[in-house]
Amino acid sequence: MTDATSGPDVNSGPTPDNALREADAAEKKGPMLAADGTPLKKSLMRALRREKLRALMLIAPLLIFVLVTFIAPIADMLFRSVENEIVAETLPRTVVALEDWDYASGEAPDEDVFAAFYVDMVEAEEFKVHTRLGSRLNYETTGISSLFRKSGRGVGRMDTDEYTDAFIDLDPAWEDPAVWMELMAADTTSEILPETNSAWDSWLRILKENDDNVAEEEPEDFLYAMLYRDLTRNSDAVAAYDGPQAALLQAAAEATADIPEVSIKEQFLDIDDDWGDTEVWGTIKAFSPKYTSGYFLSSVDLKLTPDGVEQQPDNQKIYLLLFKRTMFMSLTIMVSCILLGYPVAYLLSNLPMRVSSLLMILVLLPFWTSLLVRTSAWKVLLQQQGVINDILVWVGLVADNNRLVMINNQFGTIVAMTHILLPFMILPLYSVMKTIPPSYVRAAKSLGATPWTAFWRVYFPQSVPGIGAGSILVFILAIGYYITPELVGGTTGTFISNRIAYHISSSLNWGLAAALGTILLVVVLLLYWVYDKIVGIDNVSLG
Amino acid sequence: MDGSAANDAFVEFDRVQKSYDGETLVVKDLNLSIGRGEFLTMLGPSGSGKTTCLMMLAGFETATHGEIRLGGQEINNIPPHKRGIGMVFQNYALFPHMTVAENLAFPLEVRKMGKSEREEKVKRALDMVQMGSFGGRRPAQLSGGQQQRIALARALVFEAELVLMDEPLGALDKQLREHMQFEIKHIADNLGITVVYVTHDQTEALTMSDRVAVFQDGRIQQLDPPDVLYEEPQNSFVAQFIGENNTLNGTVKSMTADKAVVELDNGEMIDTVPVNVNAVGDRTLVSIRPERVEFNKDRLAPDAHTLKAEVLEFIYMGDIYRTRLRVAGNDDFIVKTRNAPDQRRLKAGEMLEIGWRPQDCRALDA
């Protein structure tokens, strides 16, 4: 056989390949040099780098745009889904104090924790962030929000003013901000009066926030309360203290024995009994780390409790159901798009040009009408007093008092979304079918295949890449669809995206919204990966 | 094959017409009968209706009028897959998602043939086109020539008696094309199948066919074996289309049954065979093949008419010399001579007397 293509490479002339091979051989003997004496590899690299740089500059605007509008929001979303700094930021002392507390003991934390919490709350209340924290923790345990709001109002009215009065009675100097300033500025006070010192920092921040001068404002109750605690606990260290105002401090330390203790814990329990509830403190402790898996657990109907991960109570399990429903409905929509779109795409690609362009306009028509209008049109058609029901009643297929419910449920959502997403199935299918020459089917028929066999064995396999592309497109669009299920979904036809929107705009639980969104993203990527393994992304043609 | 098909017509076109748009006839009154085992080529310029005829035979187009018969039976209303006609397409139409072996097994599978028999036949067909070791490949992994062989094997594997080929070699380079021409011809002869072959390459048509049908404008202009077609073209279209041809314009001066004297436009007289002229005074196009022109006076008959000619160009082409002359006002008069030891090489500017045997010079329609 003298097939030109199967002969061995006996060509001895300098084909480009041979030249390359020779160059390779030369390289093995010693580095090839470019005309200017630099090694060839190096100058090639330099030339290529310049090219790459130029290419990079060309795509730079797009790259920046994509980074800013796409990558950054996604990164932000991923971050938000685990971010939980609010607890540690708002209640820094409480978080530390709670480390020693054991939820399993079944008892509320001790006085130390409440003292730390007291100072934290005073500062938080002043900055009005305690309500935010309350709402955040309310996602985990209901009731915390109002508890925080109530306590925010209560911390200013606690009986800790008894300490204030007692200290001032002892020595009016305690009323003087200058004395406090001098005392707190000393090096050693942070060791002998740690809680007071820490509270003083809060006091300074509060004053700064209100544009007040430290020297003019009288110290508040919580400072005296902390001072009392420090003096009673560190009496030895106070006795050894020899810095500024040592005499005043030591006199006060002596006198503390006569000042009755006001239990801060009791004060909080007075504000609300719930502060004795280990559930509340357990929640605060469970969500005190800066990063939490709590949002993700909530997304799959689990719950991070002080005891560890638990199932949500049955009446609050909605997310797995919603995910399953979103999947199921997206798949249904995808399959209906394939079933409806395939024949249309087939017609489009096989009809004469004139007819097919008319048909194409009909296919594209939905693109040119507002999504809202189209969805509302379905409402008009499908509602119980709507066109379709009217016709069915008129024909006599349906009794007037027994009209079909076709909207505000899954059926309505599937119908409306199939209609809206159909072009995304037809267009990729069409672009693939357009490239299948009619001679394949003709060849199959000439070989004896019936029209159906010719279609199924020859045409269909070649159109599969179009089905793949269309399915991916429709499925991914459907899984994240929001507006149509919102309008026609009712309660049984809503998607996970409606829940995400709810958390973003109504409940303001952005962390949970981010976690749900992240799961959605992962599901899509996973499906994409599975699809790539089974069908091969290279086989997908978007035309 | 002797080409006398009429006694054993296997394929018949009977007064077939075809129009796509209802306004123009693409095929006009086609009458053609093809004998069993014949290799018939449809040759013609682009758009002359060759593919249309083939598609009507295969069943992918319906004849607007007339009857097509296969083995004596009318097939106008039989769908393509029931006609049992093998077909090789111009782009081969090998199914890209199947391997070579699966492609070949396809027609057997749809005929519900058993697996072992199928494999046996596929193997035999692959061996026939010398592609035995390529069964596992995909069409995309084959060269054009190899794909061509597979397409041929696929059209033959289910033992069709009639195989249609629409420019099967169009995409191959010249050398491979010539090689495949012989191979197809040999396979067709060995299997004894009937082949209807479409091409617009006249060399291909001449080398492969038992008979050639020259198409122009939806009509068969001439249907004859290659040698007849070349040497005795029935009209000036065929003469021009097949091979190289010199033409001279003139008027018939006198005419007998086997000889017509034609006065050329510059007044010179030549002897011709009347083919397509009817009466004295008719305008005519005189046709003569370049290799039949003689300028060595010794080889001409003593009473032959001769014409004066001036050498314009001499081209050395290896096996032949090609000389361009000015004859009777025609600057494109070509003479081909064999590169023989005694052959003279002419020089530009030389004046000659040229002539020919009267039977080589045909007076055709103007």
Ligand SMILES: Nc1ncnc2c1ncn2[C@@H]1O[C@H](COP(=O)(O)OP(=O)(O)OP(=O)(O)O)[C@@H](O)[C@H]1O
């Ligand atoms: N499907 C069609 N619809 C309308 N007109 C057609 C169609 N197919 C072919 N024609 C027209 O019919 C005429 C003959 O076409 P056909 O394909 O038979 O030519 P052909 O001889 O095979 O030419 P070629 O050598 O270029 O293949 C052309 O004028 C062409 O434009």
Ligand SMILES: [Mg+2]
């Ligand atoms: Mg053609």
